[in-house]
Amino acid sequence: MTVPVLELENVTKIYPVPQGMFKPKAMLTAVGGVSLSVARGEVHALVGESGSGKSTLAKLLLGLTKPTSGEIRIDGVPIARTDRREVARRIQPVFQDPYSSLNPRKSVADLIALPLVAHGIGTSASRQQKVAEMLDAVGLPRRMIDAYPGQMSGGQRQRVAIARALVMQPDVLICDEPTSALDVSVQAQILNLLMDLKREFKLTYFFISHNLAVVEHLADRVAVMYLGRIVEERGREALFTGAGHPYSRALLDCVLTPDPTLGMPEAVIGGSFPNPIAPPPGCAFHPRCPRATERCRVEAPGPVPIADGAAACHHAA
Amino acid sequence: MPLLDVDTLTIEIPTEAGLLHAVNGVSFTLERGETLAIVGESGSGKSLTSLALMDLLPSRAVRKARSLRFDGIDLMAAGRREMENLRGDRMAMIFQEPMTSLNPAYTVGDQLAEALRRHRPVGRAAARDRAVHLLERVGITAAASRLGQYPHQLSGGLRQRVMIAMGLMCEPDLIIADEPTTALDVTIQAQILLLLRDIQREFGMGLILVTHDLGVVARVATKVAVMYAGRLVETGPVEAVFGAPSHPYTQGLLRAIPVPGRTKPGEPLGTIPGQVPNLIGPLAGCAFRNRCDRATDACAAAIPDRDLGPGHRMACVLDPVAVPA
Numbered sequence: 001m002t003v004p005v006l007e008l009e010n011v012t013k014i015y016p017v018p019q020g021m022f023k024p025k026a027m028l029t030a031v032g033g034v035s036l037s038v039a040r041g042e043v044h045a046l047v048g049e050s051g052s053g054k055s056t057l058a059k060l061l062l063g064l065t066k067p068t069s070g071e072i073r074i075d076g077v078p079i080a081r082t083d084r085r086e087v088a089r090r091i092q093p094v095f096q097d098p099y100s101s102l103n104p105r106k107s108v109a110d111l112i113a114l115p116l117v118a119h120g121i122g123t124s125a126s127r128q129q130k131v132a133e134m135l136d137a138v139g140l141p142r143r144m145i146d147a148y149p150g151q152m153s154g155g156q157r158q159r160v161a162i163a164r165a166l167v168m169q170p171d172v173l174i175c176d177e178p179t180s181a182l183d184v185s186v187q188a189q190i191l192n193l194l195m196d197l198k199r200e201f202k203l204t205y206f207f208i209s210h211n212l213a214v215v216e217h218l219a220d221r222v223a224v225m226y227l228g229r230i231v232e233e234r235g236r237e238a239l240f241t242g243a244g245h246p247y248s249r250a251l252l253d254c255v256l257t258p259d260p261t262l263g264m265p266e267a268v269i270g271g272s273f274p275n276p277i278a279p280p281p282g283c284a285f286h287p288r289c290p291r292a293t294e295r296c297r298v299e300a301p302g303p304v305p306i307a308d309g310a311a312a313c314h315h316a317a
Numbered sequence: 318m319p320l321l322d323v324d325t326l327t328i329e330i331p332t333e334a335g336l337l338h339a340v341n342g343v344s345f346t347l348e349r350g351e352t353l354a355i356v357g358e359s360g361s362g363k364s365l366t367s368l369a370l371m372d373l374l375p376s377r378a379v380r381k382a383r384s385l386r387f388d389g390i391d392l393m394a395a396g397r398r399e400m401e402n403l404r405g406d407r408m409a410m411i412f413q414e415p416m417t418s419l420n421p422a423y424t425v426g427d428q429l430a431e432a433l434r435r436h437r438p439v440g441r442a443a444a445r446d447r448a449v450h451l452l453e454r455v456g457i458t459a460a461a462s463r464l465g466q467y468p469h470q471l472s473g474g475l476r477q478r479v480m481i482a483m484g485l486m487c488e489p490d491l492i493i494a495d496e497p498t499t500a501l502d503v504t505i506q507a508q509i510l511l512l513l514r515d516i517q518r519e520f521g522m523g524l525i526l527v528t529h530d531l532g533v534v535a536r537v538a539t540k541v542a543v544m545y546a547g548r549l550v551e552t553g554p555v556e557a558v559f560g561a562p563s564h565p566y567t568q569g570l571l572r573a574i575p576v577p578g579r580t581k582p583g584e585p586l587g588t589i590p591g592q593v594p595n596l597i598g599p600l601a602g603c604a605f606r607n608r609c610d611r612a613t614d615a616c617a618a619a620i621p622d623r624d625l626g627p628g629h630r631m632a633c634v635l636d637p638v639a640v641p642a
Contacts, residue, residue, distance in 0.1 A: 189588045192588065256507070260559045
């Protein structure tokens with residue numbers, strides 16, 4: 001069996017949260033016992049509501065924060081034992097907002113070459129050449145090489161962000177809501193570009209999104225996160241044709257396809273996201289779950305194998 | 318008489334580079350109980366259109382219209398005082414980012430009560446009761462205990478509900494919601510949209526929904542107006558516009574979104590090449606023609622407003638061609 005390019009084993013990240021001057025700090029489990037494995041060449045999507053821990057997981061994968069416990073491996077090697085620069089070379093981020101993720105005082109050439117400079121790779125001339133190649137790859141005209149972010153549209157900026165992520169020839173791109181700040185027609189261009197680049201550069205994507213229609217369009221596998229835990233991990237088709245976890249089902253019910261004959265979904269999960277500092281006992285989803293039983297209130301479910309994946313639900317099997 | 322009658326609305330903004338034609342001859346009507354979705358991408362003028370109805374445009378912007386009537390009232394002739402009395406009372410607006418439209422220095426209860434007491438001669442206790450009633454109506458639990466809270470103590474979903482409750486305090490005849498769910502999670506979005514729809518049915522209000530989300534439009538609206546570069550390119554009943562999208566821009570937008578069951582996973586999505594034209598200075602002919610794959614010489618001339626069916630119109634010289642599924 002081939003070694004997954006990215007592997008998380010029982011990864012937990014706990015943040016202390018100040019409660020007041022003389023009170024002990026509360027512990028917030030942003031990511032709790034997450035195990036995942038991402039095969040090379042795959043698009044692995046991560047979905048969930050805000051506050052579910054998606055972005056903390058992205059930070060952990062990028063090595064921007066260390067897990068409280070558990071292990072993250074790249075090609076089987078723990079990143080705790082890998083040089084930070086090596087992690088940064090192999091895993092690169094593309095963030096949501098190309099307006100805030102690019103330094104407005106740097107030209108396109110500087111922005112894209114930055115990772116090369118930081119790693120001391122190449123000469124000024126070879127870096128310039130590399131930048132030009134990257135502009136071609138992401139479909140930006142070479143005349144934009146001296147432009148500044150302020151002169152560019154949102155879609156062009158996101159292309160610059162993608163070019164910067166690719167210039168180090170990484171194995172994995174962590175895409176954190178890469179199109180949610182963009183217009184519909186621009187989103188389509190960026191998604192098409194990401195698919196093309198994946199083939200061209202043999203990339204693996206870890207794709208964080210709240211847009212399930214986008215996820216269904218480009219993911220191979222999908223992990224659904226709720227309150228810091230993976231509640232379901234499935235192949236795309238298996239998930240979208242038969243969600244195993246009631247939370248996944250609820251998310252899918254909220255997808256509004258542009259079909260006026262359907263009207264609004266009536267059965268929408270109520271309640272609001274629980275306080276992550278004091279998560280509900282048992283299954284964290286039980287207060288909002290239409291299928292919750294006594295067992296769900298006391299016993300936290302572990303992953304149960306179902307078709308092409310697993311779901312952490314007492315009612316899954 | 319329609320609740321709202323907008324006839325040839327134009328918004329011009331003087332800039333250093335010249336006159337920006339942000340909104341160009343937009344006309345539509347809205348009846349009580351109808352939901353009109355104004356859909357378009359950034360820069361299409363959809364938000365400015367809604368602000369113009371409320372007379373909340375930036376001071377530099379110049380609003381012109383052949384006629385702008387709300388329940389028979391001539392809004393073009395209405396003075397500042399008259400508009401202040403209408404706003405929040407008979408016409409209310411819900412913005413995208415509740416954090417910027419709620420006052421951080423006042424409690425939820427104070428702000429809700431103020432919305433009512435500004436327009437109605439009611440006492441504190443009565444205003445408070447109505448606030449609690451509406452907070453419950455918008456699905457907020459333990460409503461009475463929320464009155465003493467400040468906006469920053471609430472989650473995004475709760476703040477948006479408070480905004481909606483505030484808009485409803487005076488039972489307005491018209492609500493304009495500008496991207497009311499864009500910043501929210503899909504689960505909260507569905508709850509808020511259901512809520513808006515139910516309340517609208519209950520009170521028989523007119524609702525204008527300004528959005529870029531075609532899924533939201535299809536599921537909530539009764540009528541849709543597609544805007545591009547400050548113009549309406551296609552309008553009609555939602556079934557007609559989604560069932561037979563006719564303007565090349567509408568067709569392009571619908572092809573650009575992944576739709577489970579219609580688009581094949583992994584296949585390229587449809588795109589609209591090129592960019593929105595510069596709206597500074599005069600722009601003759603169809604604003605979309607530089608991005609349209611069916612454009613001809615005729616597109617540079619005046620564009621006819623064509624009737625495609627009951628209430629279904631488009632601004633295009635071409636005969637509609639069915640979209641390949």
